[in-house]
Each structure stands twice: as structure tokens, then as C-alpha cells.
Amino acid sequence: MRTRAAILKASPATAPFAESRPLVIEEVELDPPGPEELLIRIGAAGLCHSDLSVINGNRPRPVPMVLGHEAAGEVVEVGSAIRDIAPGDRVVMTFQPSCGTCLPCAEGRAALCIPGAAANGRGVLMSGEIRLHDCHDHHEIHHHCGVSGYAEHAVVSRHSVVKVDAPDIPFAELALFGCAVQTGVGAILNTCRVQPGQSVAIVGLGGVGLAALLGAVAAGATEIVAIDLSDDKLAVARDLGATRTWNAADPEAAAQIRAATGGGVDHAVELAGAAPAFHLAYQITRRGGQTVTAGLAAPTAEFRIPAVNIVADERTVKGSYMGSCVPQRDIPRFIRMYRAGQLPVNRLLTGTLTLDRINEGFDLLDRGEAIRQVVLFD
Incomplete structure (x- = not known):
């Protein structure tokens, strides 16, 4: 045909x-x-x-x-x-x-x-x-x-x-x-396994990033920090449940977020697909916390961290592809959550x-x- x-x-x-x-x-x-x-x-x-x-x-x-x-x-x-x-x-x-x-x-x-x-x-x-x-x-x-x-x-x-x-x-x-829901919500629920009462930062507020924000709300995170270069997207994030927002262009953003969250968040998720965004996500993760990237950066992009931090701070750096989803299980589950008003x-x-x-x-x-x-x- x-x-x-x-x-x-x-x-x-x-x-x-x-x-x-x-x-x-x-x-x-x-x-x-x-x-x-x-x-x-x-x-x-x-x-x-x-x-x-x-x-x-x-x-x-x-x-x-x-x-x-x-x-x-x-x-x-x-x-x-x-x-x-x-x-x-x-x-x-x-x-x-x-x-x-x-x-x-x-x-x-x-x-x-x-x-x-x-x-x-x-x-x-x-x-x-x-x-x-x-x-x-x-x-x-x-x-x-x-x-x-x-x-x-x-x-x-x-x-x-x-x-x-x-x-x-x-x-x-x-x-x-x-894609957007599987990747974003899945990164929160499957990869990070966010628990009620934990803190989450979302770096990059496109469709996938805002889906992750919805997932953080549904997971019961009490502190949700949304970060982007667009003030318009930050406004959308506040409307969807972000408790704090920062413009990533602010050179003091990382220090301010660490101060506001008592040393950093439990989970920082990068969804911009850019090495600087991943670096910012790592900077705002607390000791013992988890930094996850689900954004697809250019093949030549690199991310460097001091190796000692991984040990001394018991830090976790992890990738998330397709939100670590099993589609046959998770797509119907996310649709049920949508119908229930959770997503x-x-x-x-x-x-x-x-x-x-x-x-x-x-x-x-x-x-x-x-x-x-x-x-x-x-």
C-alpha cells in the first residue's frame, strides 16, 4: 500500500x-x-x-x-x-x-x-x-x-x-x-525508586523532564526542585508541583540549591541531554545520594568527576534508558495512574x-x- x-x-x-x-x-x-x-x-x-x-x-x-x-x-x-x-x-x-x-x-x-x-x-x-x-x-x-x-x-x-x-x-x-512518560516517569519510579518524603531535582524541563516531575509528585517526594534555562518552563514546573525552581544560567545555582536543600537532594535526574546539565545534577546531589541521567547527549560529550567522591561520599551515578521500563508492564500501569489523576x-x-x-x-x-x-x- x-x-x-x-x-x-x-x-x-x-x-x-x-x-x-x-x-x-x-x-x-x-x-x-x-x-x-x-x-x-x-x-x-x-x-x-x-x-x-x-x-x-x-x-x-x-x-x-x-x-x-x-x-x-x-x-x-x-x-x-x-x-x-x-x-x-x-x-x-x-x-x-x-x-x-x-x-x-x-x-x-x-x-x-x-x-x-x-x-x-x-x-x-x-x-x-x-x-x-x-x-x-x-x-x-x-x-x-x-x-x-x-x-x-x-x-x-x-x-x-x-x-x-x-x-x-x-x-x-x-x-x-x-516515550515521554516511559522515560520520565520511569526514571523516577523504576531507576531512582523515589520513596515518599525524599527530595528530587529535575534538570531539563522538556516533555520528558516534566513527565519526570509528574512522576516525582506521584511518588510522594516532598521536595521537588525544577531547573531549566527557560523561565517559562520553570513557571510550568511550579504549576505541575515543583516546590522550588532555579534558572540554570545562574552561576550560583548549584550552591544555592545545596544550601536550600540541606546539602543536596536525594535524587538528581538530568533530562536535558547535555554534559553541563549532568554536571549541575551531580553538584546538587547530597552525600549518599543518586545522580541519574536519562538525557541522550551527543556521542562526543564527556562528564568528569573526582573519583574520590564516589567512595568518600558513597555516591551513585547511573544511567536510565527508556525509564528502565518493561513496556508491557509499565505503559498500562502509567495509564491507570493517569486515569486515577496521579499522572x-x-x-x-x-x-x-x-x-x-x-x-x-x-x-x-x-x-x-x-x-x-x-x-x-x-
């Missing part, structure tokens, strides 16, 4: 993207699903910094590629080997497919699935196949994170979707559970746009003028 998609044909691209037009809207040829794959009609797909990092070259991926890794939609057709999902079911797609049988998956660490990471790096589905092709010369077009959600339809692996019983939740909100995910949504306006949307994201935008499909 043919479907419209946003194709990244070359990377890196330079801003403003409204002028350079790195994402080209064209019809593509989409092959039928294989035995363990599904054809999905995309309902909504979010604009995330992980997509932007492919556009600007910070995260090299094979091109041409249909981007979009945070999406939700409705099943149109299922492969011959699939028995637990049927046409008409709603699904949330997850950007790290998990095979369920490799060592990390067997340990309950689906985010570290070895075959899934290999497939994502090659721009293919878990089967090793590519289902997207140019309509004119039939050349292959790569898949992004096994999803390629910036298209009217997508063929995805069964290992990349979570069936959800959510007919009442708009696709624009459901899509956020695929007002809908408040992260700052705008919707059509596929034709996607380059302009990435300009807003690049300039820090949007939290979470989603492309809506009819």
Missing part, C-alpha cells in the same frame, strides 16, 4: 528547519506485515529531542529514514503468527523493541534488549526486514526505533507495541506514553500540528518554545 510519510533524506540538517526542510512529505510504499508484525494506522506521533538529534546529526542513523518513535494508533492488520492482538485494537508503540529472551530481557531489563538495540541501530524491524520503500525507485527507507510514526501508517514488530484498553483517551495523549499527562501537551507542518514544529522544539507537540492524523 501507499501512505504519506515524513522522510529524513540527509543528516545533519541546519536550523531553521522551516527553511532547510529536512523532513520531506512524500508517499512511500509500505509492504504488508510479516508473520510477527502489524499494520498500524497512526493516530498521533510526538515530536521529541531524540528525533531532533537524528535531524541535527547528534545521533547518527542510516538515511533515508522515516522518523517518529513516540506514537499510538489502531491496528489495521496482523501477521499470521499473532494471536493476542486483532484489527481495531489500540496500541502504544515503544521505541525499544524487546525480544523477551535475551539476557537483559530475561532479567526484566527490556530497555536493554540486545536484538532490539541492534535492529534500531541498523534502521530495521526486529525481523531484520525493511518494509518502507521509495515509490519511484523502490530503494529502502529505514525505520526509526522500529516505529517510524511520522506517517499515516506503519508496519511494526509485535515486540514494539503494547495493546491498551483506552478507547476514551485521545491518541494525542496516548502517544506520550510511548496528568495531558498537561504536557502544548500543541498539535499536521504532518505538513512538522519542520516548523521541530523549529519550536529546537528553540525550546514547546514542551510536547504531536502530529495528529485523520
Whole structure:
């Protein structure tokens, strides 16, 4: 079948993207699903910094590629080997497919699935196949994170979707559970394991960072420090439950936060994807505390710390990928929390746009003028 998609044909691209037009809207040829794959009609797909990092070259991926890794939609057709999902079911797609049988998956660490990471790096589905092709010369077009959600339809692996019983939740909100909520809330609940009464700092208040803030509120943290370069985002953070806010541009921010929190916070989570932000997060973590990074910095970025601090202060420095989530467990759990009013995910949504306006949307994201935008499909 043919479907419209946003194709990244070359990377890196330079801003403003409204002028350079790195994402080209064209019809593509989409092959039928294989035995363990599904054809999905995309309902909504979010604009995330992980997509932007492919556009600007910070995260090299094979091109041409249909981007979009945070999406939700409705099943149109299922492969011959699939028995637990049927046409008409709603699904949330997850950007790290998990095979369920490799060592990390067997340990309950689906985010570290070895075959899934290999497939994502090659721009293919878990089967090793590519289902997207140019309509004119039939050349292959790569898949992004096994999803390629910036298209009217997508063929995805069964290992990349979570069936959800959510007919009442708009696709624009459901899509956020695929990345922003998994990564942000998961970093708080799964990686940090924040306990009631503890203190948390969030460095970087994009969609993922503000989702982490919602997770900290839901976890019962009594001190939640929100840090960003944007005063507008700091205002949003206060509205969502932050007890203190700081502009990261203040050279005295680290010292002031340590003083205000009695020597630092229990958990500092960096979600900006930048080494200076991670350094700030480390500086404001108390002795015996934990510094977690879930932001994807450029491959060349480095972070240096005095080795003696790790021992003398019993400090923990830890990474969090996909919020250390097991998607089949955590996406339904986070949806239940949303329904219970514990995770007002809908408040992260700052705008919707059509596929034709996607380059302009990435300009807003690049300039820090949007939290979470989603492309809506009819």
C-alpha cells in the first residue's frame, strides 16, 4: 500500500528547519506485515529531542529514514503468527523493541534488549526486514526505533507495541506514553525508586523532564526542585508541583540549591541531554545520594568527576534508558495512574500540528518554545 510519510533524506540538517526542510512529505510504499508484525494506522506521533538529534546529526542513523518513535494508533492488520492482538485494537508503540529472551530481557531489563538495540541501530524491524520503500525507485527507507510514526501508517514488530484498553483517551495523549512518560516517569519510579518524603531535582524541563516531575509528585517526594534555562518552563514546573525552581544560567545555582536543600537532594535526574546539565545534577546531589541521567547527549560529550567522591561520599551515578521500563508492564500501569489523576499527562501537551507542518514544529522544539507537540492524523 501507499501512505504519506515524513522522510529524513540527509543528516545533519541546519536550523531553521522551516527553511532547510529536512523532513520531506512524500508517499512511500509500505509492504504488508510479516508473520510477527502489524499494520498500524497512526493516530498521533510526538515530536521529541531524540528525533531532533537524528535531524541535527547528534545521533547518527542510516538515511533515508522515516522518523517518529513516540506514537499510538489502531491496528489495521496482523501477521499470521499473532494471536493476542486483532484489527481495531489500540496500541502504544515503544521505541525499544524487546525480544523477551535475551539476557537483559530475561532479567526484566527490556530497555536493554540486545536484538532490539541492534535492529534500531541498523534502521530495521526486529525481523531484520525493511518494509518502507521509495515509490519511484523502490530503494529502502529505514525505520526509526522500529516505529517510524511520522506517517499515516506503519508496519511494526509485535515486540514494539503494547495493546491498551483506552478507547476514551485521545491518541494525542496516548502517544506520550510511548516515550515521554516511559522515560520520565520511569526514571523516577523504576531507576531512582523515589520513596515518599525524599527530595528530587529535575534538570531539563522538556516533555520528558516534566513527565519526570509528574512522576516525582506521584511518588510522594516532598521536595521537588525544577531547573531549566527557560523561565517559562520553570513557571510550568511550579504549576505541575515543583516546590522550588532555579534558572540554570545562574552561576550560583548549584550552591544555592545545596544550601536550600540541606546539602543536596536525594535524587538528581538530568533530562536535558547535555554534559553541563549532568554536571549541575551531580553538584546538587547530597552525600549518599543518586545522580541519574536519562538525557541522550551527543556521542562526543564527556562528564568528569573526582573519583574520590564516589567512595568518600558513597555516591551513585547511573544511567536510565527508556525509564528502565518493561513496556508491557509499565505503559498500562502509567495509564491507570493517569486515569486515577496521579499522572496528568495531558498537561504536557502544548500543541498539535499536521504532518505538513512538522519542520516548523521541530523549529519550536529546537528553540525550546514547546514542551510536547504531536502530529495528529485523520
